[in-house]
């Protein structure tokens with residue numbers, strides 16, 4: 526129904542309020558073209574007679590409010606039209622948020638701060654993108670707060686970040702990332718250091734609030750916070766912490782009634798907690814698939830993406846020219862802690878790392894921290910709370926010569942000398 530195969534690809538005729546869902550096979554590319562009518566991909570409008578290319582593994586929905594026809598060429602794993610989408614409910618959520626922005630504008634208050642939560646694979650990132658796109662299309666300047674350390678839409682994995690959205694996401698490439706504020710977390714799950722995770726959430730909230738005080742548009746635009754899919758135990762507590770740090774007004778819970786009830790119970794009564802269904806189009810991603818998309822994100826950081834290819838640099842860095850730290854000492858039993866020290870202290874401790882061969886392939890964040898004077902024990906303060914200015918990957922370590930070779934987006938020298946090690950590795954195959 527509504528599908529015609531032809532020379533230039535397969536044509537799909539979509540009725541209003543339906544969507545075409547497709548996945549691109551591994552190793553393949555698919556081209557999409559809007560032939561008639563109006564359509565959007567996750568809230569970004571398609572231009573007519575422009576060919577959009579999607580790479581292997583892409584999972585895309587082309588939605589139309591008015592009806593349209595599109596053509597697809599290339600190898601899709603699946604491609605079907607669905608009439609059953611929650612888009613109307615998502616649009617209603619957007620309309621309610623826009624109402625709040627208008628009211629904020631009128632009453633000289635701040636716009637909505639929204640947290641999007643739910644288990645893995647319910648379409649949290651997609652809902653965030655949709656809401657941000659709809660807001661920016663109305664001339665708003667919302668902020669995306671990315672707390673998903675596993676699958677960040679803004680920076681490399683293992684980071685927490687904030688990005689002011691000034692134009693809709695590019696249909697193929699997502700948000701153009703010009704000047705995000707990025708913090709080093711260091712691993713792909715909050716559970717490896719929940720104290721640090723909560724602390725960085727607070728840091729981001731503080732910076733965002735400061736920006737809102739200085740910039741009226743940012744304040745009215747509010748923020749959309751994307752969170753991790755870990756919604757039990759400390760993961761749940763981290764959501765509650767985030768809600769309070771950002772003083773969120775609205776929580777959108779995707780697909781899980783239990784989480785919805787818990788948040789309704791635990792958050793202050795003035796926070797609006799709303800349960801929304803997930804889209805049937807959201808595709809579950811395997812562990813391998815997640816690992817691949819993390820790898821891809823790091824590769825993009827160094828090598829760019831189609832229209833903007835980068836040429837990273839490789840050079841040697843002397844051990845004596847840098848200081849490498851890991852955040853958080855391995856936890857030890859309470860009974861073994863020195864007097865007056867708590868587990869919190871160990872999780873937020875900067876531990877100097879002696880460079881060795883095991884550093885190879887690790888991603889290191891280059892900290893923006895002041896290179897000023899050192900505190901007690903030769904360890905600088907403020908590193909935890911400082912954003913990072915970029916990332917490098919260690920490609921080789923020569924312990925004899927006391928140097929390591931790094932892959933860097935910019936030529937030598939490194940802009941700063943304080944480096945933070947991630948659990949995350951990247952093997953540069955280029």
Ligand code: ATP
Pocket residue numbers: 546547583584585586644645646647648649650651652673676753754804805806807808
């Ligand atoms: P995670 O917990 O890993 O962060 P998530 O809940 O944020 O996942 P998304 O990343 O939003 O989920 O969606 C998972 C995948 O499903 C993405 O590849 C996205 O492009 C795809 N997707 C989302 N909505 C649809 C849809 N309606 N049709 C087809 N694919 C979709």
